Amino acid sequence: MTTKRRLGKLGLYGGMLVALVVFVGPFLYAVLSSLKQPSELNGVEKNFLPGTLYTENYTNLFRTSNFPVYLVNSLVVAVVTTTLSLLIAILAGYALARFKFAGNRLLLLSVVNMQMFPAVLMAVPLYKILRELDMLNSRTGLTIVYVTLALPFCIWMMRNYFLTVPIEVEEAALIDGCNMFTALWRVALPPALPGAAAAGAFCVVNVWDEFLYANTFIDSDENRTLSVGLNSLIGQYTTDWGQLLAGGVVMTIPVVIIFAFLQRYLTQIAGGGVKG
Amino acid sequence: MRQRLTALSPFLYLLPALVALAGVLGYPVLDAVWTSLKHSVPTDPSADRFTGLANYRAIFGNGAFWTALGHTGLWALANLVLQLTIGFGLALLMHQKLAGRALFRSVVIIPWVVPSVVVAVIWRYLLDPTSGPLNQLLMSTGLTQEPVLWLANQATAMPVVILLSVWKWTPFVAVILLAGLQAIPEELHEAAMIDGAGLWGRLLHVVVPGIRTSLTLASLLTIGYSVNNFNGIWLFTQGGPIGATETLTTFAYRKAFTEFDFGSAAAVAVVLFAGLFVVSTAYFFSVEGRKGRKL
Numbered sequence: 001m002t003t004k005r006r007l008g009k010l011g012l013y014g015g016m017l018v019a020l021v022v023f024v025g026p027f028l029y030a031v032l033s034s035l036k037q038p039s040e041l042n043g044v045e046k047n048f049l050p051g052t053l054y055t056e057n058y059t060n061l062f063r064t065s066n067f068p069v070y071l072v073n074s075l076v077v078a079v080v081t082t083t084l085s086l087l088i089a090i091l092a093g094y095a096l097a098r099f100k101f102a103g104n105r106l107l108l109l110s111v112v113n114m115q116m117f118p119a120v121l122m123a124v125p126l127y128k129i130l131r132e133l134d135m136l137n138s139r140t141g142l143t144i145v146y147v148t149l150a151l152p153f154c155i156w157m158m159r160n161y162f163l164t165v166p167i168e169v170e171e172a173a174l175i176d177g178c179n180m181f182t183a184l185w186r187v188a189l190p191p192a193l194p195g196a197a198a199a200g201a202f203c204v205v206n207v208w209d210e211f212l213y214a215n216t217f218i219d220s221d222e223n224r225t226l227s228v229g230l231n232s233l234i235g236q237y238t239t240d241w242g243q244l245l246a247g248g249v250v251m252t253i254p255v256v257i258i259f260a261f262l263q264r265y266l267t268q269i270a271g272g273g274v275k276g
Numbered sequence: 277m278r279q280r281l282t283a284l285s286p287f288l289y290l291l292p293a294l295v296a297l298a299g300v301l302g303y304p305v306l307d308a309v310w311t312s313l314k315h316s317v318p319t320d321p322s323a324d325r326f327t328g329l330a331n332y333r334a335i336f337g338n339g340a341f342w343t344a345l346g347h348t349g350l351w352a353l354a355n356l357v358l359q360l361t362i363g364f365g366l367a368l369l370m371h372q373k374l375a376g377r378a379l380f381r382s383v384v385i386i387p388w389v390v391p392s393v394v395v396a397v398i399w400r401y402l403l404d405p406t407s408g409p410l411n412q413l414l415m416s417t418g419l420t421q422e423p424v425l426w427l428a429n430q431a432t433a434m435p436v437v438i439l440l441s442v443w444k445w446t447p448f449v450a451v452i453l454l455a456g457l458q459a460i461p462e463e464l465h466e467a468a469m470i471d472g473a474g475l476w477g478r479l480l481h482v483v484v485p486g487i488r489t490s491l492t493l494a495s496l497l498t499i500g501y502s503v504n505n506f507n508g509i510w511l512f513t514q515g516g517p518i519g520a521t522e523t524l525t526t527f528a529y530r531k532a533f534t535e536f537d538f539g540s541a542a543a544v545a546v547v548l549f550a551g552l553f554v555v556s557t558a559y560f561f562s563v564e565g566r567k568g569r570k571l
Contacts, residue, residue, distance in 0.1 A: 008475075009374070012369065012372050012374055013374065015365070015369050016369055016374065016376075016380055019366055019369055019380075019384055020380070020383070020384065022443075023366075023384050023386060023387050023443070023446075023447060024383050024384065024386055026398055026399070026402060026443070027386050027387070027390060027398065029402070029409070030397075030398040030401065030402075033401065033409075041407060042406070042407040043406070043407045043409075043412050046412065046416075087292075088292045088293050088296060089293065091289040091290070091292060091293065092289060092290050092292070092293035092294075094289055095286040095287075095289035095290045096290075098286075099285065099286035099289075101286045101287075104286075107290075108560075109557070109560050111297075112556055112557075112559065112560040112563075113553060113556045113557065113560070114297065114301050115500075115556065116500050116504070116549075116552045116553070116555065116556035116559075117301065117305065117549060117552075118503075118504045118525060118528075118545055118548045118549055118552065119504065119506060119525075120506060120525045120528040120529050120532070120541070120544075120545050120548070121304075121305065121308050121528075121542075121545035121546070121548065121549050122301070122304050122305070122308070123529065123532060123533075124308060124311060124532050124538050124541055124542055124545070125303070125304035125305075125307035125308050125311065125542075126300070126304055127318070127532075128307065128318075129300075129303075129304065129307075131318075144300060145300060147296060147300075148296050148297060148299070148300035148301050151293060151296060151297060151301075152297070152301075155293060180285065205389070208391050209391045209392050209393075209507075211392060211393060211506075211507050211510075211511065212506050212507070212510075212529070216533060226391075226393070227391060227392070227393040228393075230393050230394070230397065231393050231396070231511065234397070234400075239404075241401050241404075241407065244397045244401070245397060245398070245401060247397070248390075248393075248394035248397045248398060251391055251393070251394055252389070252390050252391065252394050255389050255390075255391065256386075256389055259382075259385070259389050260382065263381075263382055266385070266451050267451055267452065267454065267455035270448050270451040270452050270455075
């Protein structure tokens with residue numbers, strides 16, 4: 001290896017270090033801070049690392065705040081939204097990939113455009129609809145809204161995945177006496193499962209993240225999801241940073257686990273999602 | 277296979293999706309357009325009356341709307357330029373065959389994975405005037421005499437929320453560009469090296485043309501996402517201080533849920549969507565164009 005190439009390598013490792021400090025540093029510092037005592041957090045004691053391992057921020061979060069309620073609400077809404085969205089999107093994506101029919105491309109174009117609907121555009125009419133249906137301040141109402149938000153991306157993703165599955169296998173299955181639905185579930189779907197996994201991850205992450213609708217449509221503490229709930233823990237005059245940071249760390253764990261499992265599909269999750 | 281299917285069958289598969297999309301996306305969009313042509317206040321549904329383009333005239337005559345539009349443009353442009361340049365650098369690093377690459381790839385995307393609300397909590401703590409470590413560091417090193425009110429200061433609020441948005445979304449852009457880098461055949465690099473191309477030559481003549489599609493996709497997604505972004509501003513400044521970070525989304529939200537003027541809010545939202553429609557249509561054709569017509 002020449003000196004020049006060695007220097008180049010060194011530069012690359014330097015770049016990696018800078019990137020880690022910039023992108024991971026703040027998060028890591030927040031995790032460390034969530035283990036600090038109040039006196040260290042408000043700057044009376046200036047320690048970079050926690051002086052002792054102080055876990056009370058976490059125990060207080062679960063004992064004295066409504067955080068567990070928010071956590072359960074978010075889990076329920078996320079699981080139901082993801083399951084429903086995937087089922088509907090698998091059927092629709094399959095139809096868009098496999099059938100030629102009038103309006104196919106137009107429908108597809110509309111689906112993609114729907115991903116770009118500004119959430120604020122939908123906030124007012126959805127508020128009115130939920131009010132009419134008496135579903136304001138309900139987790140069911142929020143779930144219905146979320147399913148439809150997640151659908152355009154999931155349909156687009158499933159359709160693109162089904163296009164990569166060779167049609168011949170299904171034709172063979174049909175000749176063997178499968179009906180169309182079993183051909184979809186038993187033959188076309190298994191090879192398209194990575195697409196379903198990526199679409200599902202996208203759903204969960206978006207529901208976990210969503211703030212605008214949850215903040216507008218839900219107004220009682222027992223129905224709040226994590227994003228609004230955590231935000232509501234920020235006091236107007238005094239802020240319990242320890243508890244907030246602990247809440248943030250706990251809220252981040254599920255999405256980190258999902259992404260760790262789906263490392264391979266990161267580009268698909270990124271490639272079609274528009275988040276707002 | 278196609279002959280065996282009746283003309284009706286695709287619609288059986290599409291039915292649940294169509295019902296859902298029509299009910300919770302299609303109808304609301306039409307309703308938003310309709311509402312934008314009415315005087316509409318949520319507290320008194322009976323006061324609804326058709327007023328034609330009055331809401332549009334009102335918002336176009338409102339200085340705050342144009343300020344918010346300007347902020348949206350600035351916000352989108354700054355996000356686009358910074359996320360693409362930094363994201364490109366990050367993607368190149370993620371692509372190198374270096375020790376620890378797998379770990380680097382999985383941890384450097386953390387800001388993208390962290391929920392917006394948590395991003396807000398983390399950074400509001402780091403930037404906090406009294407207890408925040410950044411201000412403590414600045415003051416203990418003597419760089420500033422008193423704490424900087426990063427988010428409450430009119431001059432710093434916009435640059436700070438832009439940087440925080442860049443922090444959160446650059447890894448996302450990097451992942452898209454990484455996919456482009458991985459698709460460039462190794463032989464192209466080798467051929468360029470045999471032709472005597474140096475690092476810059478290869479970057480300019482192999483890498484950049486190779487990831488052109490990914491760059492287009494990332495640009496369109498970044499524009500769409502940043503123009504639509506609400507959380508990245510609302511959770512930090514709610515559009516303040518004194519409108520310094522007000523964009524079209526926070527402006528529309530305030531019109532609707534603080535001033536309870538549904539008509540004007542809908543008009544702003546419709547203008548916003550009209551602009552984005554162009555972006556998403558361009559996105560559709562760039563993705564479809566790349567794949568070729570498969571239908």
